[in-house]
Amino acid sequence: MSMLNIKNINQYYGGSHILRDVSLQATLGKVTVILGRNGVGKTTLLKSMMGLVPIKSGSIEFDGKPIQNATPYERARAGIGFVPQGREIFGRLTVEENLRMGLAYKSASTPIPPELFELFPVLKQMLQRRGGDLSGGQQQQLAIARALAAGPKLLILDEPTEGIQPSIIKDIGRVIRMLADRGDMAIVLVEQYYDFAQELADNYLVMERGAVKAEGLGAQMEADGVRQMVAI
Numbered sequence: 001m002s003m004l005n006i007k008n009i010n011q012y013y014g015g016s017h018i019l020r021d022v023s024l025q026a027t028l029g030k031v032t033v034i035l036g037r038n039g040v041g042k043t044t045l046l047k048s049m050m051g052l053v054p055i056k057s058g059s060i061e062f063d064g065k066p067i068q069n070a071t072p073y074e075r076a077r078a079g080i081g082f083v084p085q086g087r088e089i090f091g092r093l094t095v096e097e098n099l100r101m102g103l104a105y106k107s108a109s110t111p112i113p114p115e116l117f118e119l120f121p122v123l124k125q126m127l128q129r130r131g132g133d134l135s136g137g138q139q140q141q142l143a144i145a146r147a148l149a150a151g152p153k154l155l156i157l158d159e160p161t162e163g164i165q166p167s168i169i170k171d172i173g174r175v176i177r178m179l180a181d182r183g184d185m186a187i188v189l190v191e192q193y194y195d196f197a198q199e200l201a202d203n204y205l206v207m208e209r210g211a212v213k214a215e216g217l218g219a220q221m222e223a224d225g226v227r228q229m230v231a232i
Contacts, residue, residue, distance in 0.1 A: 001028045003154050003186035004049070009058030009068075011041075011048055016046050020211040021058070025203075026154060029183035031176060033197045033218065034190045035230045036207035042166065042190045045207070046158050048190070050082050051075050063153060072079060075104050085159050085190075087143040091132025095123055098131050098142055102149030116145040119175050137168030148179075154186045155179065161193045169196060176200055178189030194227055206230060 003027035011019040019041050026032045034042050043217070047053045049060065051072040060068040067075055076082070081102075089098050099112050117124040119139040126134065131142060140160055147155060157176070163171045173196060180202070191197040197211050201218030206229050216224055 002026070003028050003063055004188065005059075005061040007059045007061075009045075009057045009060065011044060011053060012056055013044075013053075016212050019048065019055070020209070022207075023058075023213055024072060024188075024212070024215075026186040026188050027203075028153075028186050029180055030202040031180045031187045031189055031200045031218075033201035033204045034188065034207060035192075035194070035197055035204060035226065036213075037230060038192075040207045041060055041210040042207055042209075043158055046082070046156050046188070048192060048213065049075075049156060050080065051095045059185070073105070076150070079151075079153035081147035081150065081155045083140075083143050083147045083155070083160060084158045085162065087136075087139045089131040089134075089142050089146070090138050091130065093131055094128050095131060095142055096127040098146055099123070099149055102146040106150065113149060113151070115146060119148070119178070120145050120171075135165075140164055140172065141168065148226060152185065152186070156188045156189045159192055160189070161191065161196050169193075172214070173200060185195070192230075198222070198226075 002025045006024050008021045008023055009019055022045060036042050048055050052069055055068055059066060062078060123142060123145055124140055160172055162167050178202060188227050198221050204216060204218055204221055205212050206214040206226055
């Protein structure tokens with residue numbers, strides 16, 4: 001089932017045409033990976049999905065309903081979880097308080113889902129530690145857990161491996177694959193680290209100059225020459 005359906009969206013910044021007729025689908029149980037060199041519009045595309053930047057034209061449907069005019073808050077409440085580039089956790093809040101921010105639109109008595117501590121055991125040990133005191137990898141795990149707290153049907157991740165040590169990259173990859181394999185969530189992943197992207201991708205898109213240059217099945221990325229397309 002297609003959870004996210006984007007058709008021919010265009011976005012401008014000043015006089016620059018940032019996104020050019022971009023279309024993509026994200027399906028339950030699948031990881032859709034978006035690749036491309038720096039500055040091709042990948043992050044802008046994710047922000048457009050979340051309503052953080054407006055689109056000029058085109059359509060965005062989530063769970064069968066148009067959302068291109070919905071606010072970021074409405075999209076989150078509808079079931080979209082977003083893990084931004086750079087993590088953007090609250091450094092002065094504890095791990096527990098950060099996780100509760102992911103439950104902000106639910107009642108105050110809503111418990112933190114125990115599953116989050118099964119996915120990221122280190123967070124249970126650090127509940128009362130301030131987010132700013134965690135390592136970069138731990139902060140990334142916290143950012144993902146925060147996005148998962150409300151039980152989204154679509155999880156959007158912007159370069160989750162950036163600045164992360166290899167052991168935690170493996171843990172994050174394992175969690176992403178596990179979440180997709182459950183079949184009740186679609187995942188969209190922007191990633192610069194080609195090997196990580198290839199390992200997780202069920203489907204891929206390559207962007208260049210704000211447009212989709214190539215797309216296909218994750219299993220065909222090597223045969224399709226994707227590594228060469230995104231090489232710096």
